[in-house]
Amino acid sequence: MESLKERTAKGLFWGGMNNVVLQVVGVVFGIILGRTLNQSDFGMMAMISVFSLVGTTLQDSGFKTGLANMKSPRPEDYNSVFWFNILMGTGMYALLFFCAPLISRFYGVAELTALCRYAFLSIVIASLGTAQSAWLFKNLRARQMAKASMAAVIVSSTVGACMAIAGMAYWSLATQGLMYVGVNTFLLWHYSEWRPTMTIDFGPVKRLFPFSIKILATNITTNINNNVVNILLGRFFGKQATGVYNQAYQWDTKAYSLVQGMVSQVAQPVLVSLDDDRERQLNAFRKMMRFTAFIAFPLLFGLALVAREFIVIAITEKWLPSVELLRLLCISGAVMPLATLMSNLIISRGESGIYFRSTLAFCLTQITVLIAIHSLGIRAIVVAYVALNLVWLLVWYVFVRRLTGYRLRHLLLDTLPFALAAALTMAVTWVITRQIGSLWVLLLSRIAIAAAVYFIIMKSAHARILDECMAFLLKRKQKNDP
Numbered sequence: 001m002e003s004l005k006e007r008t009a010k011g012l013f014w015g016g017m018n019n020v021v022l023q024v025v026g027v028v029f030g031i032i033l034g035r036t037l038n039q040s041d042f043g044m045m046a047m048i049s050v051f052s053l054v055g056t057t058l059q060d061s062g063f064k065t066g067l068a069n070m071k072s073p074r075p076e077d078y079n080s081v082f083w084f085n086i087l088m089g090t091g092m093y094a095l096l097f098f099c100a101p102l103i104s105r106f107y108g109v110a111e112l113t114a115l116c117r118y119a120f121l122s123i124v125i126a127s128l129g130t131a132q133s134a135w136l137f138k139n140l141r142a143r144q145m146a147k148a149s150m151a152a153v154i155v156s157s158t159v160g161a162c163m164a165i166a167g168m169a170y171w172s173l174a175t176q177g178l179m180y181v182g183v184n185t186f187l188l189w190h191y192s193e194w195r196p197t198m199t200i201d202f203g204p205v206k207r208l209f210p211f212s213i214k215i216l217a218t219n220i221t222t223n224i225n226n227n228v229v230n231i232l233l234g235r236f237f238g239k240q241a242t243g244v245y246n247q248a249y250q251w252d253t254k255a256y257s258l259v260q261g262m263v264s265q266v267a268q269p270v271l272v273s274l275d276d277d278r279e280r281q282l283n284a285f286r287k288m289m290r291f292t293a294f295i296a297f298p299l300l301f302g303l304a305l306v307a308r309e310f311i312v313i314a315i316t317e318k319w320l321p322s323v324e325l326l327r328l329l330c331i332s333g334a335v336m337p338l339a340t341l342m343s344n345l346i347i348s349r350g351e352s353g354i355y356f357r358s359t360l361a362f363c364l365t366q367i368t369v370l371i372a373i374h375s376l377g378i379r380a381i382v383v384a385y386v387a388l389n390l391v392w393l394l395v396w397y398v399f400v401r402r403l404t405g406y407r408l409r410h411l412l413l414d415t416l417p418f419a420l421a422a423a424l425t426m427a428v429t430w431v432i433t434r435q436i437g438s439l440w441v442l443l444l445s446r447i448a449i450a451a452a453v454y455f456i457i458m459k460s461a462h463a464r465i466l467d468e469c470m471a472f473l474l475k476r477k478q479k480n481d482p
Contacts, residue, residue: 025150026254027314029157033173034315036164039243044170046246047107047234048116050227051096052123052177054220063205065347066212067134075194080204082131082196089127096120107234119174122181129185132192141191148187156180214352221356221363228366229385236374245378247315248325252333255303259296260337263288282404285345286414287465292337293415294465297422298454304330305426305450309443328382332389334422338415339389342396349403358399362392417461425454 063081067073097117104112136145160176168175224231229249233242303310304327311323346355366388373380400406429450436442458466 025153025157029161030250030254031314032161033164034247034319036161037169037172038318039240039247041170041173041243042246042250043234043239043241043243044109044112044115045119045173046227046230046242046249047109047239048103048112048119050223050231051103051116052120053223053227063130063134063208063212065215065352066208067131067138070138070208073134073138074204075197076199076201077204077208078131078135078194079196079199080202081134081208083200084202084205085127085130089124093120093124096123107239109239115170115174118171119177122178125178125181125185129188131196132185132188132194135192135194136188144191145188148184148191151187152180152182152184155183211350211352214356215347218352218356218359221359225359225363225366228363228370229381232370232374232381233378237378241378244319244321245325245382247319248322248329251303251311251322251326252300252329255300255330256296256333256336259292259299260340262295263292263337263341278404281348282406285341285404285406286410288341289338289411289414290418290465292341293418294458294463296337297334297415297419298425298450300330300334301422301426302447302450303333305430306443306446309439309446313439313443324379325382328379328386332386334419335390335393339393339396342393342400345400346396346403351399351403354399354403358392358395362388362395417463421454421457421461425450425457428453 063085067077067081070077097120100113100116100120103116104110133145135141156176156179159179160172163172163175166172230242230246233245307326307330308320308323311319311326343355343359366385369384369388370381373384397406397408397411401408429446432449433442433445436445455466
């Protein structure tokens with residue numbers, strides 16, 4: 001029988017493997033799509049993405065998190081959620097189908113009506129796999145979930161790229177999304193041992209509702225938060241400006257999702273399992289914070305350092321306006337995984353109300369500020385977006401401290417050394433490489449030098465998290481050796 005520590009380590013490994021593959025494939029096909037499609041194509045999808053995300057969140061209704069937060073969910077609990085999600089998914093698609101003309105009128109782009117009705121089919125498809133995903137998540141089957149995601153992203157990206165090369169414009173992006181959801185849902189069924197029955201009883205859903213409705217409301221608010229800039233740019237600046245921002249946003253998201261997805265695979269189930277031992281739970285949380293900071297700061301600060309050469313080499317100079325926006329977004333991107341980890345701890349304590357209220361307050365603050373300053377231009381909007389995300393990390397901390405006694409000293413010790421080390425690494429790398437003229441040489445040199453400098457700093461500081469990561473990888477290598 002594996003210990004919780006071993007299961008957590010394996011979960012982190014497979015979560016990391018999954019996210020590495022997802023992001024590598026995303027980079028490869030993102031380059032193909034960025035070179036093939038134009039700003040307006042990306043802008044079209046960016047303007048409607050929030051509606052698809054909200055629709056998918058509504059059909060999920062927060063019950064996946066609710067099931068994960070139960071000590072021992074029964075088969076009938078999964079069955080109730082399964083049928084409810086199908087009912088909600090079908091209803092949400094029908095509603096958005098008839099609202100599509102209103103969406104196109106809001107943005108003043110007639111082509112959005114047909115695009116919405118096609119892209120939003122993902123809501124119905126996703127509803128078929130929520131219960132299976134919840135079962136795998138609850139049982140820490142990170143390897144199976146990783147395999148499903150990896151296969152789905154490879155298949156969907158290949159289809160999307162082929163369609164883009166064939167001249168299908170924004171339809172290629174919509175089809176890519178549909179294919180991802182379809183393949184992932186199919187594989188979740190394949191890997192999950194749970195199967196639904198025809199006995200339809202919404203009683204378990206009713207019992208989960210008080211907790212899950214807060215998660216639902218929070219997730220909707222989070223999706224609006226994450227896409228509010230796309231919405232405002234689409235409304236006030238048009239699809240081309242939205243595409244420029246969205247390109248920067250997508251690369252930033254790919255980077256921090258590499259860390260966020262790795263930790264999120266295991267954070268909530270592990271923290272819930274330790275709820276009876278609060279001291280042990282806090283120690284596990286602190287270790288996760290250190291691991292997250294250890295990876296997130298150098299990754300995001302490094303992306304900001306190489307933003308110009310990466311954008312020009314990867315997707316050509318037509319996307320140069322995205323460079324400055326990407327550098328700004330990387331600042332807030334570095335703390336996004338930390339904020340997510342804090343919110344996972346809050347949820348694991350059953351405090352979905354706190355989670356909702358904090359997220360709603362952030363959403364309202366962000367919308368108010370960004371609308372008030374939108375006349376100052378795109379850069380001002382992005383700067384405000386970044387600043388608000390940094391400030392809200394401290395808001396999440398206040399709630400975590402109230403629930404766990406996690407002191408400010410702990411937060412600083414768990415995160416600040418890695419942030420300073422990463423900043424110092426990028427400064428040293430910039431000084432060493434600033435005279436290099438070739439973009440290719442500059443990009444490769446900065447990546448290699450930054451990795452070496454950061455490793456040296458961590459090793460010199462005797463960072464325990466580095467030793468633990470290396471010991472785990474060495475152990476896996478020894479197990480895999482014949």
